[in-house]
Amino acid sequence: MTQGRLIAVVGPSGVGKDSVMRALAGIEPRLDIARRCITRPPDNGSEDFDSVTVTRFEALRADGAFALNWGAHGLFYGIPHSALHGLVDGRDVLANLSRGALPDAAARAARLHVLSLDAAPEVLAARLHRRGRESAKAIGARLARSGAPVPPGVPVTRLWNDGALSDTVEQARAALYPASG
Ligand SMILES: Nc1ncnc2c1ncn2[C@@H]1O[C@H](COP(=O)(O)OP(=O)(O)O)[C@@H](O)[C@H]1O
Numbered sequence: 001m002t003q004g005r006l007i008a009v010v011g012p013s014g015v016g017k018d019s020v021m022r023a024l025a026g027i028e029p030r031l032d033i034a035r036r037c038i039t040r041p042p043d044n045g046s047e048d049f050d051s052v053t054v055t056r057f058e059a060l061r062a063d064g065a066f067a068l069n070w071g072a073h074g075l076f077y078g079i080p081h082s083a084l085h086g087l088v089d090g091r092d093v094l095a096n097l098s099r100g101a102l103p104d105a106a107a108r109a110a111r112l113h114v115l116s117l118d119a120a121p122e123v124l125a126a127r128l129h130r131r132g133r134e135s136a137k138a139i140g141a142r143l144a145r146s147g148a149p150v151p152p153g154v155p156v157t158r159l160w161n162d163g164a165l166s167d168t169v170e171q172a173r174a175a176l177y178p179a180s181g
């Protein structure tokens with residue numbers, strides 16, 4: 001069976017990666033979402049993640065539990081191998097990734113597609129403040145971070161998520177599944 005695509009959703013903090021992933025998986029039955037391990041306390045935000053301590057994260061990493069892992073914003077993030085099982089069954093899997101993890105993702109996934117989201121700086125700032133998860137200082141640091149470029153040769157769909165979420169989701173679906181109408 002042809003392996004599914006790992007669909008890496010990337011872009012600056014607050015651009016709407018988790019919101020787009022959740023809405024897209026809600027309307028597209030061929031898509032799973034990779035649940036991440038993050039060294040952040042649990043919250044009621046747009047992402048369903050496994051909250052772990054740094055000690056636990058390091059133990060999981062040492063055990064080889066992660067297909068991909070990285071650090072950003074003073075946190076550690078990991079995608080467990082178990083979160084990517086759908087790929088071998090031919091299912092497409094959405095994963096919120098650091099742009100810096102894309103070279104590793106390209107090396108590991110048989111098929112990688114990047115969904116790169118962007119929005120104007122003032123939109124990002126307003127969303128992060130409205131989300132209210134970080135302090136003003138931490139939000140400033142998130143806004144100042146510039147991500148790595150998409151590695152050459154990897155198929156990429158670039159979308160603006162400045163407007164309605166539903167518009168972005170429809171555009172993403174049309175780009176990923178052009179025949180579905
Ligand atoms: N198109 C949109 N229009 C308005 N608000 C949005 C849109 N997309 C996301 N948001 C909001 O912006 C905030 C950040 O979204 P989130 O999905 O957590 O971003 P990221 O995962 O990229 O950090 C959330 O409060 C979310 O509800």
Ligand SMILES: O=P(O)(O)OC[C@H]1O[C@H](OP(=O)(O)OP(=O)(O)O)[C@H](O)[C@@H]1O
Pocket residue numbers: 010011012013014017072073077096097098099100142145146147148
């Ligand atoms: O190297 P970069 O491409 O800048 O990405 C670094 C991190 O930032 C993004 O998270 P986000 O800011 O959305 O925060 P969250 O995943 O902790 O919500 C992304 O999910 C990465 O974990």
